[in-house]
Amino acid sequence: xxxxxxxxxxxxxxxxxxxxxGTEIGLKIDQTLTQDATGTMAYLQFEAMGVDRVKTERxxxxxxxxxxxxxxxxxxxxxxxGSVAKKYGIWFSRPGNGICHQVHLERxxxxxxxxxxxxxxxxxxxxxxxxxIGAGGLDVAVAMGGGTYYIKYPKIVKIELxxxxxxxxxxxxxxxxxLRRLSVKxxxxxxxxxxxxxxxxxxxxxxxxxxxxxxxxxxxTSIFPSDERTYEFLKAQQREDVWTEIKADDDAVYDEELTxxxxxxxxxxxxxxxPDNVKTVRELAGMKIDQALIGSxxxxxxxxxxxxxxxxxxxxxxxxxxxxxAPGSKQVLNMISRxxxxxxxxxxxxxxxxxxxxxxxxxxQSPNSKGVSLRTFNRNxxxxxxxxxxxxxxxxxxxxxxxxxxxxxxxxxxxGEMPQFxxxxxxxxxxxxxxxxxxxxxxxxxxxxRGPNIKDYPKTSPLSxxxxxxxxxxxxxxxTTDHIMPAGAKILPLRSNIPEIxxxxxxxxxxxxxxxxxxxxxxxxxxGSNYGQGSSREHAALAPLYLGIKAVIVKSFARIxxxxxxxxxxxPLTFENEADYDCISQGDKLExxxxxxAVKAENSVVMKNxxxxxxxxxxxxxxxxxxxxxxxxxxxxYTRSKI
Numbered sequence: 259x260x261x262x263x264x265x266x267x268x269x270x271x272x273x274x275x276x277x278x279x280g281t282e283i284g285l286k287i288d289q290t291l292t293q294d295a296t297g298t299m300a301y302l303q304f305e306a307m308g309v310d311r312v313k314t315e316r317x318x319x320x321x322x323x324x325x326x327x328x329x330x331x332x333x334x335x336x337x338x339x340g341s342v343a344k345k346y347g348i349w350f351s352r353p354g355n356g357i358c359h360q361v362h363l364e365r366x367x368x369x370x371x372x373x374x375x376x377x378x379x380x381x382x383x384x385x386x387x388x389x390x391i392g393a394g395g396l397d398v399a400v401a402m403g404g405g406t407y408y409i410k411y412p413k414i415v416k417i418e419l420x421x422x423x424x425x426x427x428x429x430x431x432x433x434x435x436x437l438r439r440l441s442v443k444x445x446x447x448x449x450x451x452x453x454x455x456x457x458x459x460x461x462x463x464x465x466x467x468x469x470x471x472x473x474x475x476x477x478x479t480s481i482f483p484s485d486e487r488t489y490e491f492l493k494a495q496q497r498e499d500v501w502t503e504i505k506a507d508d509d510a511v512y513d514e515e516l517t518x519x520x521x522x523x524x525x526x527x528x529x530x531x532x533p534d535n536v537k538t539v540r541e542l543a544g545m546k547i548d549q550a551l552i553g554s555x556x557x558x559x560x561x562x563x564x565x566x567x568x569x570x571x572x573x574x575x576x577x578x579x580x581x582x583x584a585p586g587s588k589q590v591l592n593m594i595s596r597x598x599x600x601x602x603x604x605x606x607x608x609x610x611x612x613x614x615x616x617x618x619x620x621x622x623q624s625p626n627s628k629g630v631s632l633r634t635f636n637r638n639x640x641x642x643x644x645x646x647x648x649x650x651x652x653x654x655x656x657x658x659x660x661x662x663x664x665x666x667x668x669x670x671x672x673x674g675e676m677p678q679f680x681x682x683x684x685x686x687x688x689x690x691x692x693x694x695x696x697x698x699x700x701x702x703x704x705x706x707x708r709g710p711n712i713k714d715y716p717k718t719s720p721l722s723x724x725x726x727x728x729x730x731x732x733x734x735x736x737x738t739t740d741h742i743m744p745a746g747a748k749i750l751p752l753r754s755n756i757p758e759i760x761x762x763x764x765x766x767x768x769x770x771x772x773x774x775x776x777x778x779x780x781x782x783x784x785x786g787s788n789y790g791q792g793s794s795r796e797h798a799a800l801a802p803l804y805l806g807i808k809a810v811i812v813k814s815f816a817r818i819x820x821x822x823x824x825x826x827x828x829x830p831l832t833f834e835n836e837a838d839y840d841c842i843s844q845g846d847k848l849e850x851x852x853x854x855x856a857v858k859a860e861n862s863v864v865m866k867n868x869x870x871x872x873x874x875x876x877x878x879x880x881x882x883x884x885x886x887x888x889x890x891x892x893x894x895x896y897t898r899s900k901i
Contacts, residue, residue, distance in 0.1 A: 260507025263483055264414050264449045267389045267504070271372050274406055279413060279513070280447075282881035284406035285389075288315045289366065290398050291375035293358045295323035295619070295745075296795060298335045298754035300376050300395030301342040302715055304402055307897055311347040311701065313404030316366055318692075319343045320351040320358035324750050325614040326621050331751035334709025338754075340693065345704035347695045348402075355691035356587025356613045359383070359555040363466055364589055365689065368500045369484035374398055374407055378473045378794040378818060379555050379636060385466030386491075387484030387504050389449075392473060394796035394822040396893050405897065408883060409817075412478045413448045413513035419456030421521035425676035426669075428565075429464035430557060430634065430654035433471040434526035435518060438536035442736065443788050445477025446817060448514070452482045453506060456520045461681050462491035463559035470556045471636050474533040476791060476816055494685050525669055527632075528652035531640040532736070539657055539669045548629035549580045550662035552655050553611065554618040557634035558586025560593055562655045565679055567599035569659040569670070570606035576665030582623050584611035592686050606663075620644040620746030632658045632667065639740045639792065641766045644747070712754045716804045718827045718891040721857065725808055725850045730781035731764060731771050732844040737785055738792035739819060741767050743801050745793075753797060760801040775805040784842050785812035790819025799826040809850070811865075811876060813839060824884050827892030829853070834862060834875040841872045850876075857885050 261269065268277065274284030290312075292300050297319055319339050324332040336353060343350035351361055358375070359382035367373065369387035373380060376395040383390030393407065401407050417436065423429075436450075450472050452465070460468075465482040472480030482488075483505035492501045525539040552558075552566055563585055575581040583603055585591040591613050594600040604610065617623035618635040624644030625631040631643060631650050638650035653661070656670040696704050733741070743749075744762055752759035764771040775781055783802065789812040790798065799822040802810070809829040813836045823830045833839055842848070847868040856863040857878055865874045880888065890896040 259511055260509040262414050262451055262510040262512060263481060263504060263506040264389065264451055267370055267372065277411055279411055281411050282408055282883060283411045284408050285372055287374055287401040287407050288371040289373040290314055290317040290402050291358050291362055291373065291380065292319050292395065292398060293323050293377050294321045294335055294339060295750055295753050296376035296395045297339050298712060299715065299796065299800070300399050301339060303396050303894060304346065304399040306715060306894060307399065307403050309403040312402040314402055316349065317347070317402050318349045318351055318362065318366055320361065321353040322357045322614045323619060323621065325353050325612055326747055328747065329751060330709060331711040334711055335754050337707045338709065338712055341705065341707040344693065344696050345701050345706055347701070349695065350693040352691045352693060354588060354613060356589070357555045357558060357615055359470065360558055360586035363462070364495055364587060364685070369488060369502050370504045374401055376794060378792065379470050381472050381479040382466045382470040382555060384469035384472070384479055384481035385462050387482060387488060389479060389481065391479045392794040392818055394794055394818065394825055396796060396825045397821065400893065400897055409478060410447060415448050415450050415514040415516065416512035417450060417452050418454035418515065418517045419452060419520055420454055420517060421456055421519045422459045423520045423523065426656050426671045426673060427523050427525060428654040428656055429460060429467040431523050431526045432518065432520065433468045434528055434536050434652070435523055437471070437474055437528065437534040438526070439516065440475055441534045442474055442532060442791060443476050445472060445475030448477050450475065450477050450480040451506065452480070457482060458485070458487065459520065460487070461561060462488055463561045463681065467556055471533065474636060476788070478817060491681060494681055494683055496687050525654060525657050525671065527657070527667070528638060530638055530649045530651065533637060533652060539653070539667060542667050543669050545667040546630065547579060547632055547661055547665065547667060549625045549631040550658045551582045551617050551623060551631065551633045552658050553584030553586065554615065554635040555586065556636045557655050558584060558590065560590045561679055561681060563590055563594045564599055566655050566659045567594065567602045568677065569656065569673060570608065570663070571602040573606055573663050575607040575662045578665050579662050581608045581662045582611050582617065583608045584616050585613050587613055588691055589686055592688070617643070619750065621750060622747060632661055634658050637792065639738050642740050642745060646766070713756060715894065716756050716800055718895055720891045721827065721829065721854055721889050722808070723852065723854045725780065725853065727781050727808060727848055728778050729784050729842055729844050729846045729848060730775045730778055731768060732784040732842065733767060733786065735786035736788045736791060739790060739795050739798040740792055742790065742798040743795055756800050756804050759797060760804045763801040763805060772805060775807065778806060780806045780808050782809045782811060782848060783807055784839065785810060786839065787813040789815050791816040794818045796822045796825065799823045799828060803828055824880065824887055825893035827888060829888055831876040832879060834877050838874045841870065841874060842867055846870070854889060857888055
C-alpha cells in the first residue's frame with residue numbers, strides 16, 4: 259500500500275510516537291514563523307526557556323499585524339522583536355516587507371519541509387507542498403529551541419480536483435465551495451490533501467489561497483503536491499535549488515474522499531458571520547455594497563493584483579463604495595508599480611493600503627455602521643472588522659473589483675472575455691527588508707530592547723487537586739478566538755501586556771466578564787461545541803489565565819485553542835453527556851475533587867453542581883504528555899523542567 263503526500267512528510271519528520279490515527283505524534287520542525295501580534299509573547303517565552311540560539315533550519319520574525327502606530331506600543335514591540343531576532347538567530351522581516359504568509363511563500367518556504375507558525379493561517383505554506391501548521395506562540399518558542407512539536411495523528415482527506423476553472427472563477431471560489439460542503443468543523447482532526455488533474459491547472463499562489471483558508475475548516479493543515487508548477491514558481495523566485503518533487507503514491511489510501519469539478523464552480527460568497535455560510539454570487543447579485551477591500555494573506559498575490567488591475571483599468575469605483583487594496587508584499591507592490599498595474603488601480607479611485615494584514619484584523623478600514631463590506635479575506639466573524647453591526651462578505655478579488663465598480667454585488671462573469679493570467683518568468687528579488695541575525699561571535703553582545711508596555715508571561719502554578727469555584731461565564735456554540743480575545747486597532751497593541759489586554763476578554767460576549775472573573779479569583783467557563791475556533795492567538799488562553807480561569811468545560815474544542823489552554827495550564831474538559839451543558843448556569847457553584855489523580859490515571863472526573871445538586875461526568879481527553887504539562891502548570895514550566 260502506497261503513502262499519501264502527508265504520510266511521506268510525516269514519516270520523514272516523526273521523532274516520537276507511531277503513525278496511528280488519533281494517537282499523539284511528535285514532529286521535528288524545520289522552520290518557524292511568528293508575526294508581531296503574537297511574536298512578542300512568543301519571544302518572551304523563548305527567553306524564559308534559557309536557550310542561547312534557535313535550533314531550526316530557518317526561523318523568521320515578521321512585522322505585519324500591528325503596523326498602525328498610533329502610540330508607542332507597536333513600535334516598541336517591533337524594536338523588541340528585531341533585537342531578539344538579532345540576538346537569538348532569527349531572520350527579521352521588517353515592517354513594509356509584507357504579510358508573513360505571502361513573504362514566506364515567496365522567499366523561505368520549501369517543499370517537503372515542516373513549518374509551524376504563531377498564526378492560524380500558516381497552512382498557506384501547504385501551497386508549496388509543506389506540512390505547515392498554525393500553533394500557539396509557546397509551541398513555536400519550544401520548536402525554536404529544538405523541541406518537538408506534537409499533534410494528534412490526523413485523518414487524511416483527499417479532495418480530488420477535476421477539470422479547469424471557468425473564466426472569472428477563482429481559487430477563492432474553490433475553498434468557499436469546500437467550506438460550503440464541509441463547514442467550519444469539517445476539518446477538525448484532519449489534513450486536507452489536494453490531488454487530481456485539476457491541480458496542474460492551479461499556480462502556487464492559487465493553491466496557497468486554498469490552503470490558507472483550510473484554517474477555516476478547522477483542519478490541522480492542507481497541502482498540495484510539489485510538481486512542475488511548484489518548480490515554475492520557485493524558479494521565478496530564483497529558488498529552484500530548494501525544489502523537490504513530492505506527491506502521493508497512486509495506490510495511497512485516504513480516510514475520506516471528495517471530488518470537486520473545477521469547471522462546475524461559479525463565483526461564491528461567504529455571508530455573515532461565518533466563512534461556511536456560503537452562497538453563490540448569483541443568488542445575491544444586486545445587493546448594495548458600501549466597501550470593497552482586496553488583500554490579506556488569502557488574496558494579495560501578484561496574480562490577484564494583476565486581475566484586479568485589469569478589471570479596474572479605465573474605470574472608476576462607484577461613488578458610494580470605499581475601495582481599498584493592500585498588496586501582500588513589497589515584491590508584489592514593486593512589480594505592480596513597475597508594470598503600470600498600480601497606476602490603473604490608483605486611477606480607479608482605490609486607496610492603496612500598506613503591505614500588511616491591516617483591515618483583516620480590524621486594524622483600520624472598519625466599515626460604516628450597518629455597512630456591507632466585501633472582503634477578499636478569510637474571516638468574517640462578528641465584530642472582527644471593528645464594526646459590530648456591519649455585514650462582512652468574503653469574496654474573490656475578481657468579484658470584489660467588479661462589485662466596487664458597479665456599487666452592488668456583481669458576478670464577475672458579466673465582465674466578458676477574460677485574458678490569460680500567469681505568474682511571471684522572473685519576480686523582482688530584493689531582500690533588503692530582511693535583517694539577518696548576529697553571528698555566533700557577536701550575538702552575546704546584542705542588547706534586547708524592551709518598552710514599558712512589554713510585561714512578563716503570566717505566573718502559573720501546578721494544577722490544584724480540587725476546585726470550589728463559580729461559573730463566571732456560559733457561552734454557546736462556535737465561540738471564536740475573536741469572541742474570547744478581540745483583535746482591532748484598540749486591542750492589538752496590548753498583545754505584549756496581558757494584564758491590560760485581559761480587560762477586553764470576551765467583551766463582545768459579556769463586557770462585565772473580566773471584572774467579574776477577577777473578583778471571583780478563581781472560576782471556570784462553560785461553553786458549547788467547537789469552542790475556540792479561528793485564530794491561533796494564545797492570548798485567548800493567556801487572558802483567561804490571568805483572570806483566574808482554572809478550567810474550560812465544553813461540548814468540544816477547536817484544536818489550536820485546546821492546545822493553547824493546555825500550554826497555559828488551564829484544564830480543558832468536555833461533557834461526557836452533552837445534555838449536561840443545560841444543567842449549568844452562569845453563577846452556579848461548582849465543585850471538583852481528586853483532579854490530579856484523575857488527570858494522572860483516569861479519563862474522567864466528577865463535577866458537582868452545588869447550586870442544584872447535579873453530578874456531571876467530565877472527560878479528560880489528553881495525551882500522556884499533555885497530562886504532564888497540565889500537572890506541571892503549563893508548557894513553560896514543563897519545558898524548564900526538561901532543559
